Amino acid sequence: MSATSSGVGCGIVLGVVFVLLAQQFGYLDLNPIVPAIVDIVIGAVIGGIIFGVIGWALGRRYEKNHPEQFSEAAPPS
């Protein structure tokens, strides 16, 4: 759950960064305000979804590869 939310957070930032970088390298036009904001929101949403899935998958894989780190975490019953 926390890996997924971390992935979503990273994805939102990366989506915004990629849109702005695309403009900086001449692939995108961000000059009129309304389409620019729409592009940024779309980038943030797509980035959040993609990297949320990636974060979830990476979290699962880490949990499988390092079960000892997660078994310690279980609260004492």
Add this chain to the structure above:
Amino acid sequence: MRQRALRSIARPARSLGALIALAVAVLFLVPVGALAVPASGPSISIVRGASSGGLVANVSWGGTNITTAASASAAFRISFGNSVNLYYTWRQPSGVAGSGAPWSINDARLQIFYFGFALGTRDVTTATGNTSGNISMSNWNTGPLEYVIEGTYQLTASLLATNGTTAWSQTFWVDVAAAFYILAALPIVLILIAVYEFYSIATVGKQQALKRKKYGKSTGSEPATATSTSTPASPASASETGSSPPASPPTAEQSGSTPPSGGSA
């Protein structure tokens, strides 16, 4: 101690992410607004199109008509540190029906836009307005902005009448290059943010494990801390209140009992 170390690792990861998100917002909203140079003249209304009100005008960008760069893909390119000469010409054709009074132009303006803000505005004015004529805007460049930005930007060339209204305007595109293509502050910051976020997503599993450890310990450690706080308190209070005297008298008696035995011998 270990819990504190885990907290200190896990907490900056999220707070740094929040800081970066905030930095992105500040970076692209506040400075862009601050960089926006307000028009020095009266407020204008941009009129789209190559001609307006019977005024026929054109602007050349280093000898090329700006209508050839009417799309972002066909943008003019301006290299780092270079400047461009622009040449505005206009005329009021005779016999234009319904055009009313002829425009009296005395101001040639060029604005560069980003996110709808005018990052820079340059005006060249003449003392008196003319219904036809030309104005040369020499050595136009992006100024200090070239150290910050690069990329494709929208520019608007316009001709303003003496009463401040925009008589004619034309939008075109310019690709602003930075030193060594990438050495501008904005892309560098963006790339650094992207690298950090990739690192953050790569270590997301480890961060998850650290968080679980942290929460696991905090839930389970409450009774542990309660016992640990009572344990050190009891020896301290024992030593201060003098609970040792009940222990010491027997030893004193034992030590004192030996000499007589030794003396009797």
